[in-house]
Amino acid sequence: MESVDGATRSLPSIRRLSRGLPFGRARGRFGLSPSGRLLLPRNADSQTTAFLLRKHWALYSVTPLYKFSSAHLKAYAKLLSAFIAAEKQKGLAVEVGVELDIKVAVTSLPDLKGSDQDEDAILVQLSLRSQAYQKKSEEKLVWSGWFCSVYGDDLSKNMPEDFTCLPVFLANGAESYTSIVGSWFQKTFDCCFHRLAISPLSLSWMAAMWTRCKVDKTASAMELVFSVPHLPQPLDILYAIHPEDAKALWDTVQKTPGEITQEEVNVFMDCLYSHFHRHFKIHLSSTKLVKVSTAIASAHCDGIIKFLQSQYVIEVLMLLTELAISQIE
């Protein structure tokens, strides 16, 4: 699996995952039984989450934004719009040919968060308005990006007043727009964007966490994709498990409801690896896990996520917030 260094670095934060599960378990120290205040996850309604389902989002970690205020979103939209227009003038245009007008909208999404301590998520949308059509209905959404934080207390609790913590950034649309919007935010709020890769260790956590969720009859398989890149001819191995059987296996592995340990994730993965080895005599554990896909979501090691069910969006965002924070720290 992963190198020792990587494992040591991410383990402390991964261990925290077992504390913050939205089962109604209290936020206490690692290993304690539930007691004290119960934490009920905020269930983002399907209207809010409709825009983010079934799209591929590129992941970034963002350092805290300096002097950002959700009261000035309209102003930010205007400034960003002017910035994009200027970039186009400079010849860094993204569209060739017909003169197209890019409209910028910046809105807040108060539902996409974990606790009340989290900042409201911020959504930036770029739409194309062709000058041939003056009507508003002729706008076409070409790029979306949003900042969010779900149970990101570990980052925000020690931050001075002037800083806004929204460590996760997700982008969908042309790479060129992402870099223009990213550079404006970096210049304006003195923050840093970094591509958020997902390690095989984190991917196996996601596989275990997402397998445990109840599935209906039509749920898709739990898919793991492994890559063996350094061969003269690269080899990809897809290992797809029937969701009922994957869940049955996980249910026998998980010892304590409401809590997941690294040990349990290892046993789960080892079971899958040994079943594979029995048939093919290949050690999957020495190959690179590059993608995990379940009925809830899919994640790729290059830092790409796809949400498939609205009721689990917050949980997935919580995992991503953990990963983003550990990259920032």
Add this chain to the structure above:
Amino acid sequence: MDETVIEYIRRTVLKIPRKEIKIMLQKWGFLSRSQLQTINFQQTKENISRRVALLCQENSADIKEAAALDIIYNHVYPNKRLWSVYQMNKTIYQMKEKETEFFDIRDFKTKFKRKLHSALENVTINFREYDDSAIWIRIAWGTPYRKPNQYKTSYVVYHSQTPYAFVSVSMFRSNVPLLLEALVAASNYNHICAMELRSHSLNSLKEIVFNRYSQNFQTYYPEALQEHSVEPESEPQIVHENRKTKEKIQGMNQQAFWDCSLPKLEYAQYKLETMFESDPKMGVLHRKQPFRCLVKFSSPDLFESLKSLAATSMAETSLSPLLTCIPQKPMNNFRITEETSLISGRLSTSLCLN
């Protein structure tokens, strides 16, 4: 004159890479040399295609000519299609007769067309023969109420000296039984069945299947090859003088699998329905039902990558027979149930096929 035919020809030309258009039109032979000289092949493909369309209009091209161009295109670029392999047979007594039969191409074509037309009026059938005794058949399917759709065609490549046919169906899967019936009737066989072998690489499929075919006559024994060990001269994995690696490779060489030059396959797929076994101490899953999963290996050249994988510590020296049996079976789509004995490493021949 049918404008749809001209448009179809134009779109076929658009599929061809610009550098190859002239050669393909020459192969086609429908446009005269002087007509070809009037085409500027340096301009955009869009413009070239329009010029060709104009010339075809002048020549009053019909569907037969259009089909011929499509067959040529698919013959040069067969890897754009997914091919399945079918095997035909007769009873043993009839097989002996079959070997001495003289193949009559006209008879084949007549019977094939007759069988299809008896079931379906609206169908376009075209043939083209090639030097390697391959007959390419192009079929465009219609319905009782609609003319054939020239853009969604099925192809059959039949080598008349063999019982094998390679079929690429495209969209209308419901027409497959009729197609297979026509093939059997035209080629004077009794039965046809699907082999669990599919690939985009038509040539690889041919290599796999024809090697086996000739082996049947040569009574091929894989055990005999264990004596023969080949030094892997160009094996890229032997970089460092790691004795263990060298031993591994020599171990590999003892298997017939590694001795053969292997054809190029892009994938092997296994539907597993075997029981999940684990160390009872782990206290995990013990069910009566099978653990259902699907495994798919993909690579630009599957066998090459498996060979190099086996030389690393990621795999055992001797790979599972599930992988090494692919060329011999030949299959690349498997369904494995508990009936196949896996533990001892021997694969029984009674695999339950899809």
